Amino acid sequence: MILDVFVGTLVIIGAVFTLIGSIGLARLPDFYTRLHGPTKATTLGAGALIIASITHFTVSQGAVNLPEVLIVLFLFMTAPVSAHLVARAALVRDVHSVTGGSSTAGGHRRPDHQPGADEPARVDLEPSPPSGTESGPQVPR
Amino acid sequence: MSQTNASNTATPRGGLLPHPILSVILLVVWVLLHQNVRSATLVGGLLVAVSVPFFTRRFWPERPQVRRWGALIRFAPVFLWDVLVANVQVAWLIVNVWRELHPRWIVIPLDITNPHAIVTLANVISLTPGTVSSELGPDRRTLLVHSLDVPDEQAAIDFIKRRYEAPIREIFE
Amino acid sequence: MTEIAVVFGIVCVGLAMALNVYRLVAGPDAIDRVVALDTLYINAIVMLVLVGLRLDTLVFFEAALLIAMMGFVGTVAAAKYLRRGSIIE
Numbered sequence: 001m002i003l004d005v006f007v008g009t010l011v012i013i014g015a016v017f018t019l020i021g022s023i024g025l026a027r028l029p030d031f032y033t034r035l036h037g038p039t040k041a042t043t044l045g046a047g048a049l050i051i052a053s054i055t056h057f058t059v060s061q062g063a064v065n066l067p068e069v070l071i072v073l074f075l076f077m078t079a080p081v082s083a084h085l086v087a088r089a090a091l092v093r094d095v096h097s098v099t100g101g102s103s104t105a106g107g108h109r110r111p112d113h114q115p116g117a118d119e120p121a122r123v124d125l126e127p128s129p130p131s132g133t134e135s136g137p138q139v140p141r
Numbered sequence: 142m143s144q145t146n147a148s149n150t151a152t153p154r155g156g157l158l159p160h161p162i163l164s165v166i167l168l169v170v171w172v173l174l175h176q177n178v179r180s181a182t183l184v185g186g187l188l189v190a191v192s193v194p195f196f197t198r199r200f201w202p203e204r205p206q207v208r209r210w211g212a213l214i215r216f217a218p219v220f221l222w223d224v225l226v227a228n229v230q231v232a233w234l235i236v237n238v239w240r241e242l243h244p245r246w247i248v249i250p251l252d253i254t255n256p257h258a259i260v261t262l263a264n265v266i267s268l269t270p271g272t273v274s275s276e277l278g279p280d281r282r283t284l285l286v287h288s289l290d291v292p293d294e295q296a297a298i299d300f301i302k303r304r305y306e307a308p309i310r311e312i313f314e
Numbered sequence: 315m316t317e318i319a320v321v322f323g324i325v326c327v328g329l330a331m332a333l334n335v336y337r338l339v340a341g342p343d344a345i346d347r348v349v350a351l352d353t354l355y356i357n358a359i360v361m362l363v364l365v366g367l368r369l370d371t372l373v374f375f376e377a378a379l380l381i382a383m384m385g386f387v388g389t390v391a392a393a394k395y396l397r398r399g400s401i402i403e
Contacts, residue, residue, distance in 0.1 A: 004315050004316050005315055007316050007319070008315040008316045008318070008319035008320075009319070011316070011319040011320055011322075011323045011364070011367070012319050012322060012323065014323065014360070015322060015323035015324075015326035015327055015360075015364075016326060017228065017232060018326065018327055018330050018356075018357060018360050019326040019327070019329055019330045020232045020235050020236060021232075021235075021330070021353065022329075022330035022331070022333040022334055022353060022357065023235055023236070023330075023333060024231075024235035025333065025334065025337050025349065025350065025353055026333040026334075026336055026337050027235065027238075028235070028242075029242075030244075031343065031345065031346055031349075032244065032273070032275075032287045033242065033244050033287075033289055034337075034346070034349065035273055035287070035349060036231055036235075036271060036273060036289045037231070037235055037353075038349060038352060038353040038356070039267060039268075039273060040227060040228050040231045040232075040268065041228055041231055041232050041235065042330075042353055042356050042357070043268075043356070044224070044225070044228040045360065046356055046359060046360050046363075049323065049360050049363050049364065050363055052367070053363050053366065053367055056316070056367055057372060060370065065372070066173055067173045067174060067176055067375060067379075068363075068375060068378075069173070070170065070173055070174070070379060071359065071363075071375075071378055071379055071382050074379075074382050074383065074386070075356065075359070075382060076268070078382075078386040079267070079268070080263070080264040080266075080267030080268050080273075080274075081264065081386075081390075082352055082386060082389045082390060082393070083267050083273050084263060084264075084267060084273070084274055084275065085389070085390055085393040085394070085397075086345060086348055086349055086352070086389070086393045087273055087274075087275035087276070087287065088275060088276050088393075088397060089345055089348075089393045089394070089396045089397035090343070090345045091275060091276055091285075092396075092397050092398075093343065093344075093345060093396060093397075
C-alpha cells in the first residue's frame, strides 16, 4: 500500500516535470532560454518515472529489476552533451537571442556579434596553440 | 599547456586492458542487458569487455584519472542535491508567467586545464541551476554559459567557481 | 492510486508531446526543430515506460533503450550537420 502511494507519487511528479519541460520549450521567448526546459525538467521527469517503474516491477515480480537504470544513466549522461552541442551549433548559426550580454571576453562568439566578423572557433578538434600566441590579444581564429 | 595535460592524464599502456574502467562498465552493462548472471553471459561479457577497448584504443588516446576519490564522494551528494533544487527552480521559472526572465550570457574564467575536468565542469553546469554551458573559448581558458535568470553576473560566476570548479579541481588535479 | 496516477501521467506526457510537435512545426530555425525532436524522443521513452506500467509488462524496455541511444546519436548528428554542413570530417 505504501509502495503503491510511493510509485503513484513518483509517476505524478515525473509526468508533471516532463510536461513543464515541454511547456518551457513551447513558451519561452528565444532558442537559448527554450533549451533549459528539455535539458533539466524533462530529464528529471524521465528519471523519476523510470525509478517508479523500477520500484513497481521489482515489487510485482519479486526480483530486482535493474536494467531500466541503464536508461536513466544514459539520459543523464547525454542530456548535457546534446544541449552543449545544440547550443554551439546555434551560436555558429547566429540564432536570434533576447539575452542581455556581458562584456565580450575570451574570444567567444555572441549571437549579437557582427555577422561574418569571425569564423567558427575550432575548439573541439585542435590542441591549444603553442604558448607564444596565448599571451597575445584574442584574435578570432 | 599541452605539457600540463600530459602530466595530468596517463597515457594508456599497450597491454590487453588499455582502459580497465571502461572494461568494467562494459561488463556490467552487458550483464544488466541480459538480466541474468549465467556463465554464458559472463563469458560473452568478458569477451566484449576486453575486445571493444582493445580494438578501439586509438580513439581514446588519454585516460581520465581521478586523483582523489574522497573528493569525488564528497562532491556527489552536493551535485545530486543541486540537480534536484535546480530542476524545481527552472520548473518554477517556466510555470510562473508573470515574472519577467533575466537571461544572460556569462563568461566563466577557468582555473582548471585538465580536459576531463573541463568536460565534467561543463556537464555539471548544464545539469545545475538554470545554466547551460554553450562554448569553450578558443584557448580553453573560458567557458561561455547561458543562464536563464541571473540578476547579478559576478555572484553567479563566484558561485559556480566556488561550488563546482573547486571540488572538480580537487578531484582531477 | 497507481492506476489513476499512470493514466494522469499518460495524459500529461501526451500533452507534452503535442507541445513538442508544435515547436517542431513552428521552428523558426532548424536548430529549434532539432531541440524539439530531442525532447520528443525523451518524451517517447517516458510514454513507453508509462504504457509498460499501465499494461504491467516489461516488453517495452528494449524499445525504450534503443530509442534513448538512437535519439542521442541523431541529435548529435543533426547538431554537427547544422554547425558545419557535414557530419564526418
